[in-house]
Amino acid sequence: MIGISLETLSRILLRTSRQLDLKLSPAVLFAAERLWRLSRLLKSGDKRKFRYKVLRRPPTQNIGIIGAPLVHGQPHQGPGAAPDLLRGLRLADVLRSKGANVKDYGNLEFKVVPNDFAVVLGCYNARTVGNANKQISQKVAHILKNGESVLVLGGDHSVGLGSVSGHASIRENLALLWVDAHADINTPLTSTSGNLHGMPLSFLVKEFPHLSPPVPGLEWCKPCVSSRNIAYIGLRSIDFREKSFLRTLGICNFTMEDIRELGIDTAVTNALDRIDPEGNRSIHLSFDVDALDPQIIPSTGTPVPNGLDFREALRIARIVHNTRRMSVMDVVELNPLLSTPSRAIKSAQVMVEIISRTFTGKRMRYPSVQDFEV
Ligand SMILES: NC(=[NH2+])NCCC[C@H](N)C(=O)O
Numbered sequence: 016m017i018g019i020s021l022e023t024l025s026r027i028l029l030r031t032s033r034q035l036d037l038k039l040s041p042a043v044l045f046a047a048e049r050l051w052r053l054s055r056l057l058k059s060g061d062k063r064k065f066r067y068k069v070l071r072r073p074p075t076q077n078i079g080i081i082g083a084p085l086v087h088g089q090p091h092q093g094p095g096a097a098p099d100l101l102r103g104l105r106l107a108d109v110l111r112s113k114g115a116n117v118k119d120y121g122n123l124e125f126k127v128v129p130n131d132f133a134v135v136l137g138c139y140n141a142r143t144v145g146n147a148n149k150q151i152s153q154k155v156a157h158i159l160k161n162g163e164s165v166l167v168l169g170g171d172h173s174v175g176l177g178s179v180s181g182h183a184s185i186r187e188n189l190a191l192l193w194v195d196a197h198a199d200i201n202t203p204l205t206s207t208s209g210n211l212h213g214m215p216l217s218f219l220v221k222e223f224p225h226l227s228p229p230v231p232g233l234e235w236c237k238p239c240v241s242s243r244n245i246a247y248i249g250l251r252s253i254d255f256r257e258k259s260f261l262r263t264l265g266i267c268n269f270t271m272e273d274i275r276e277l278g279i280d281t282a283v284t285n286a287l288d289r290i291d292p293e294g295n296r297s298i299h300l301s302f303d304v305d306a307l308d309p310q311i312i313p314s315t316g317t318p319v320p321n322g323l324d325f326r327e328a329l330r331i332a333r334i335v336h337n338t339r340r341m342s343v344m345d346v347v348e349l350n351p352l353l354s355t356p357s358r359a360i361k362s363a364q365v366m367v368e369i370i371s372r373t374f375t376g377k378r379m380r381y382p383s384v385q386d387f388e389v
């Protein structure tokens with residue numbers, strides 16, 4: 016009896032809000048939806064299911080997507096095309112079909128500063144990258160304030176500067192999981208390439224010995240993450256100076272060698288335990304697609320052999336998803352103009368699968384990526 020009236024009540028609420036396109040607050044919708052499940056289960060009388068389905072089901076995710084087609088952190092044009100390639104694969108609809116509310120905020124537009132070479136520092140496009148990242152930071156902060164999780168589609172990995180800064184401005188004490196073949200912690204003075212995509216962490220880490228002169232365009236960027244709350248997964252190309260930074264700062268890192276020895280689950284759970292020991296931090300997942308093996312993702316500017324396989328990448332996504340605390344994910348360094356067009360699409364499909372699992376716990380299962388499943 017109670018079950019039936021509850022069901023009617025919640026069904027009316029859910030249906031009319033949908034029909035009239037009412038913008039009910041997510042909390043009300045969530046409550047109505049729970050009520051509806053509760054009524055169904057009361058009717059069926061299955062207590063075990065009640066516990067699992069009603070009490071354990073996570074709230075609907077609200078996701079805000081921003082395209083950050085910044086390419087000036089490295090020498091190629093291609094990463095600028097990645098956000099629209101992922102959109103072309105109906106990324107937003109995939110996430111919606113797995114139960115998320117998705118709002119696409121479109122691509123940010125960046126101004127290119129002419130003659131932008133920081134001569135003293137030997138660093139390319141500093142002002143262009145700096146200004147663009149200030150925009151990214153503000154946008155990420157704005158979306159988080161709306162109560163949405165954020166998906167930042169790069170662009171090269173210099174977008175981590177803005178994305179992490181924006182996240183840190185809203186949630187203090189975030190934990191940063193950096194999935195990458197590279198450590199991206201050079202300073203403008205230790206970098207041998209002068210490319211800012213290999214440097215974002217040197218600007219973000221609080222304990223970093225800030226010895227270089229300030230970088231023009233990045234004056235706004237304040238170190239905001241403690242080295243204790245950063246962990247790397249998938250490293251296999253670390254520059255000489257970067258090694259000593261990792262050692263002196265004691266940054267948690269699981270290299271590919273460690274992962275082969277321990278298994279991906281142990282690596283990721285240990286990393287999360289280290290950087291978020293109380294399990295109460297807002298998690299930032301910065302996912303460089305070159306963490307995956309180039310056989311799976313050939314479309315990237317700095318590929319390194321012996322990377323993660325597809326299953327391992329999906330395990331990372333699953334474990335991060337299960338924390339229910341990931342607020343921001345960056346997907347960077349996908350370069351559709353490298354390798355062949357069909358390989359580029361396949362690379363992007365692999366990333367749609369990983370993004371979908373990270374946010375919703377579920378995935379698309381494209382037939383085209385099946386040969387990567389081992
Ligand atoms: N986000 C990346 N893919 N970074 C590659 C960095 C490569 C090299 N360590 C450098 O500093 O130039």
Ligand SMILES: [Mn+2]
Nearest residue numbers: 172195199303
């Ligand atoms: Mn990177």
Ligand SMILES: [Mn+2]
Nearest residue numbers: 196197303305
């Ligand atoms: Mn990388």
